[in-house]
């Protein structure tokens with residue numbers, strides 16, 4: 001049986017007609033950079049997200065970097081972030097000469113632990129990056145309250161959770177990526193909303209910040225050849241925007257399909273005592289960018305090997321947390337108690353999940369996982 005971690009080929013075949021036509025439209029317009037397709041997609045994504053400003057850029061790493069640049073931080077300022085995330089989240093902190101402060105995650109939701117965050121705040125803390133990991137939001141209502149008390153801006157790295165809803169304690173809800181001062185995302189092909197190359201975007205409801213983010217992404221200029229601030233070149237191209245616009249119209253269905261896969265996995269592992277299935281936090285819906293289980297025993301690597309032998313591509317996100325990466329041992333950073341992060345690096349395993357998964361594939365995977373523990 002052929003099982004992919006993410007099946008982009010079959011997903012494309014289902015929307016091929018729409019995508020091919022949209023790409024040909026861009027080719028015919030030959031407005032490859034800053035064409036109407038980019039504005040159109042930004043407008044549609046903005047209305048999907050509830051009216052936030054959407055500033056497209058070249059990828060999710062740039063989005064994080066530009067977000068930090070917009071906060072006018074100085075070398076040595078501290079930025080608090082989880083260590084249990086993709087390298088991009090912390091890489092941009094180091095790149096800008098800032099000091100990353102690594103805090104632990106909640107062991108059940110895998111996202112920034114608000115208690116650990118509170119303990120980590122120092123008089124040098126100038127920003128917080130919370131990560132909506134694996135498809136659900138971090139505990140943003142609490143994180144925003146902690147940050148507000150100290151007037152610290154918060155960036156929400158939403159590369160893995162686009163489409164999720166944050167559920168506030170007063171019953172209201174907002175789309176993930178729009179809760180913090182600046183949200184960022186990646187449109188890398190395997191993301192829940194992915195293009196066929198690289199892409200990213202920033203979100204904010206603050207008009208002044210939106211203007212600044214737009215300028216930074218465009219060489220620091222608002223008026224052509226007038227570079228008022230230092231910026232970068234970071235653009236989403238028109239072909240990717242046209243593809244994203246089509247995929248945006250399928251995003252809700254894609255996220256439902258991912259939830260169906262997660263439900264099937266949960267049911268199959270109900271009686272497998274060695275496995276902890278993913279917890280969906282009470283404050284967020286989940287869009288299952290990853291379906292990540294925790295193996296209570298020390299058999300995670302053997303299970304992965306067993307699955308590989310059966311042709312099942314399970315993966316470890318992330319085998320080495322950032323505070324233990326060689327590159328980060330060489331740059332200024334501050335580490336706090338990272339017990340849960342270091343436990344998860346040895347026990348977490350992500351199973352294949354995507355929009356095209358068949359019942360037969362699911363049965364094959366769950367059978368081999370459960371057999372391993374018999």
Ligand SMILES: Cc1ncc(COP(=O)(O)O)c(C=O)c1O
Pocket residue numbers: 059060061062085086088089131157159160185186187188198199200
């Ligand atoms: C949490 C997180 N942040 C940032 C990024 C960076 O996005 P990109 O690869 O588009 O630069 C990713 C992508 O994998 C991610 O998962």
